[in-house]
Amino acid sequence: MNYSLFDWLEEKDIEKIKSYFTDLTYEKKETIYTKSIWWNSIFYESVERVWVYFIEDWIVKISVKNETKNYTIAFLKWWDFFWEMSSLLWFKPTADVHALEKTKIKFLSSEDFNKLLEEIPKFWISLAKYLATRTQFLSWVIFDHVFKPLEARVASNLISMIDEFWEE
Numbered sequence: 001m002n003y004s005l006f007d008w009l010e011e012k013d014i015e016k017i018k019s020y021f022t023d024l025t026y027e028k029k030e031t032i033y034t035k036s037i038w039w040n041s042i043f044y045e046s047v048e049r050v051w052v053y054f055i056e057d058w059i060v061k062i063s064v065k066n067e068t069k070n071y072t073i074a075f076l077k078w079w080d081f082f083w084e085m086s087s088l089l090w091f092k093p094t095a096d097v098h099a100l101e102k103t104k105i106k107f108l109s110s111e112d113f114n115k116l117l118e119e120i121p122k123f124w125i126s127l128a129k130y131l132a133t134r135t136q137f138l139s140w141v142i143f144d145h146v147f148k149p150l151e152a153r154v155a156s157n158l159i160s161m162i163d164e165f166w167e168e
Contacts, residue, residue, distance in 0.1 A: 004078070004080070004130070005054075005079060005081055005126055005127065005130045006079055006126070007126070007129075007130075008122065008125060008126040008130075009120075009122055009123065009126050010122070013120045013122060013123065016116070016119070016120065017116055017120070017123070018106070020108055020112045020115075020116060021054070021106035021107065021108060022106070022107040022108070023056075023104065023105075023106065023107070024053075024104070024105040024106075024107050025102065025103070025104055025105070026099040026102070026103045026105065027102055028099060028100070028101050028102055029098060029099065030098065030099050030103075031096065031097070031098055032053065032060060032097040032098060032099055032105065033082070033095070033096065033097040034096045034097070051083060051107060051108070051109060051110060052081055052082075052083045052107075052108040052109075052110065052113045053081060053083065053097075053105050053106070053107055053108075054079060054080075054081045054105065054106040054107075054108065055076055055078060055079065055080050055081065055082075055103065055104075055105060055106075056078070056079070056104040056105060056106050057078065057103065058077075058078075058099065058100065058101050058102065058103040058104065059075055059076065059077045059101070059103070060075070060076050060082075060097050060098065060099055060100065060103060061074075061075055061097070061098050061100055062074045062075075062076065062082065062095050062096070062097050063095065063096050063098070064094050064095055064096070065096070073138075073141070074138070074141075075100075075161070082097060083110075140156075144156050144157075
């Protein structure tokens with residue numbers, strides 16, 4: 001997946017969106033988001049339940065775990081974004097997000113995110129296109145894990161990472 005949420009927006013709209021950001025920095029292997037953050041926020045009215053994080057610099061790992069194993073779902077990079085979808089629908093969160101190296105994040109509250117969606121109609125279209133590409137990518141990941149043997153999954157992951165992160 002080689003698209004950014006900003007690929008389909010005009011420069012003036014991108015600058016307006018960026019004006020709402022709050023800068024955050026996370027150290028190598030530091031937890032950016034975890035289920036416990038969400039559960040703790042339920043009990044404090046001052047903490048919003050929905051946040052949007054844009055990755056400004058470096059790469060983060062999104063993972064889920066069961067009783068015995070931790071599974072990497074995705075690696076997100078520059079100007080990808082993430083939020084916990086479960087907080088929109090009020091069900092238990094599933095993912096953890098960790099910085100792979102020192103990582104700069106642009107934080108956006110849900111209130112500001114919704115305000116920007118209202119003020120910049122193309123932002124909705126850009127969001128829909130971006131989420132469609134991410135959904136397609138995740139369907140390939142699911143297909144690999146369900147139907148391919150280990151060796152084929154490793155090869156597929158390597159090819160995907162080369163396509164995603166290779167710099168000419």
